[in-house]
Amino acid sequence: xxxxxxxxxxxxxxxxxxxxxxxxxxxxxxxxxxxxxxxxxxxxxxxxxxxxxxxxxxxxxxxxxxxxxxxxxxxxxxxxxxxxxxxxxxxxxxxxxxxxxxxxxxxxxxxxxxxxxxxxxxxxxxxxxxxxxxxxxxxxxxxxxxxxxxxxxxxxxxxxxxxxxxxxxxxxxxxxxxxxxxxxxxxxxxxxxxxxxxxxxxxxxxxxxxxxxxxxxxxxxxxxxxxxxxxxxxxxxxxxxxxxxxxxxxxxxxxxxxxxxxxxxxxxxxxxxxxxxxxxxxxxxxxxxxxxxxxxxxxxxxxxxxxxxxxxxxxxxxxxx
Numbered sequence: 001x002x003x004x005x006x007x008x009x010x011x012x013x014x015x016x017x018x019x020x021x022x023x024x025x026x027x028x029x030x031x032x033x034x035x036x037x038x039x040x041x042x043x044x045x046x047x048x049x050x051x052x053x054x055x056x057x058x059x060x061x062x063x064x065x066x067x068x069x070x071x072x073x074x075x076x077x078x079x080x081x082x083x084x085x086x087x088x089x090x091x092x093x094x095x096x097x098x099x100x101x102x103x104x105x106x107x108x109x110x111x112x113x114x115x116x117x118x119x120x121x122x123x124x125x126x127x128x129x130x131x132x133x134x135x136x137x138x139x140x141x142x143x144x145x146x147x148x149x150x151x152x153x154x155x156x157x158x159x160x161x162x163x164x165x166x167x168x169x170x171x172x173x174x175x176x177x178x179x180x181x182x183x184x185x186x187x188x189x190x191x192x193x194x195x196x197x198x199x200x201x202x203x204x205x206x207x208x209x210x211x212x213x214x215x216x217x218x219x220x221x222x223x224x225x226x227x228x229x230x231x232x233x234x235x236x237x238x239x240x241x242x243x244x245x246x247x248x249x250x251x252x253x254x255x256x257x258x259x260x261x262x263x264x265x266x267x268x269x270x271x272x273x274x275x276x277x278x279x280x281x282x283x284x285x286x287x288x289x290x291x292x293x294x295x296x297x298x299x300x301x302x303x304x305x306x307x308x309x310x311x312x313x314x315x316x317x318x319x320x321x
Contacts, residue, residue, distance in 0.1 A: 021259045021276035024307055026300035027288065028064035032057045036292040036299055039243070040080035040087065041285030042103065047087055048281075048292065048299045049076030056080070056089055056099075058106050061286035064301055068106035072099050078116035078132075079162070083125030084145040090116035090123050090132060098123075098132070098148060112148030114141060117161055120175075120201060120240065126165030127185045133161050133172070140172065140183070154188035156181050164203040164210065166225075171210050173200040180212060180223055196221035197232050206246030207265040213244040213253055220244065220253060222268060231268045235261050241294070247284040247304070254279040259291060262311055272311035 034052025041047075045067075046059040054075050058068040074093030081088050086109060089099040096115020101108055116123070117133045124131040129151065130143040138156040140163060143149065159176025169191065170183045180200060182192035198216025205211070210223045218238035222231045237255040244253045250271075251263040259279030262272045278293035278300070289302040 016262075016270045016273045018258075018273050018275045021274040021278060023310060024260070024274060024302050026302050029298050029300045030057075030059060030064065030066055031296075031298045032066065033297045035294050036297045037281050037294055038076055038080045039281050039283035039290050039292060039299065040082060041283040041290070042082055045103075046283065046285065046290050046299070047080055047082075048290070049080065049089070050297060051075055052297065054091075056087065056101060059299070061288070061301075070101050070106055070108055072108070073097070073111060077119040078121035079123045081123045081125045081130070083130065084128070086145065088123055088125065088130055088145075090121060092116070092119050096134075098130075098143075100145075100148070110148065112143075114143065114148060114150065120161070122162035122164070122202070124163040124165040124170065126170070127168065129185075131163045131165060131170055133163065138172075140170065140188075142188075152188060154183055156183065156190075162201055162203060164205060166205045166210070171203060171205075173203055173212050175199055175201050175215070178214075178216070180210060180221075192228060194223045194228050194230055196223065196230065202242060202244045204244045204246040204251065206251070207249055209265075211244055211246060211251055213242050215239060215242065218255075220251065220263060222265075233263060233268055233270065235270060235273070237261065241280045243281040245282055245284045250308075252282060252284065252289065254282045254291060256280050256294065259293075260289070260307070262307075 033050030038049040054072045074091035077092035078090035087101040098112045100110040138158045138160040140154045142152045156172045160172045160174045162173045164171045172181045178198045197214030197219040200212035202213045212221045242255040249265045253261045260274040280294040281292045283290045
């Protein structure tokens, strides 16, 4: 196991002055249910979980209309992933279960008697397998996507819940600690452990790094996959919930009351931050940010070009006399 030998900490406060989220006018807002949470982008659709009723919703990005509602036996509570022609939905039923939804037909194919360790957990697909932490002891299950059976169980630090697959490695954030673990997907052997900010939860990959949204102190940690060096960037957004995504050398995060923050991956600095109602989960695809408003049960489509133009214009505007 390799322990990162160097850690670079950027402890400055968020550099960007807060702006109102209302200045980013959505191209469309789609009402889905009582609440809306978890976003997954596929080649031809946008999938979003909801309650009231329990469901996952399929949106056509060409029309911005919901084209299917797949009712579930429980709440989608720990992420979404796609693989093997299906959408995989961990559910907080009693006991926890896993739903398998056909991506082409938008129909529930099966429900398996294995589920997430906790709400705000996660799920990943890679190496022809589904990956999910199934208990508080940090046991990571590798599941057969055909019948949902557990092919292998690997051990991660207790209190780890959120996996991310990248280039043959499963990365797990230690939500009840302050570190990130990398496991070889073939052997289950821990190959890397790096320090993060406290309470790392959701993950994104990009620019040769793993990015963690740290709920404990409202920071984002960038962990270089090759060198294992880290940078921690202050956002000022601690608390439960949230999400993180990477696109075109930019990192986007969302938290309730701070629906969007934008980090430049070249400089590791916060470029813009928008405050106000909404936020909690997001996805990037089809030329847009897809941002949920958990409390209103809706998802909004925001043009990426418009958001970037707004951010650039605000930073170039005169600062006054």
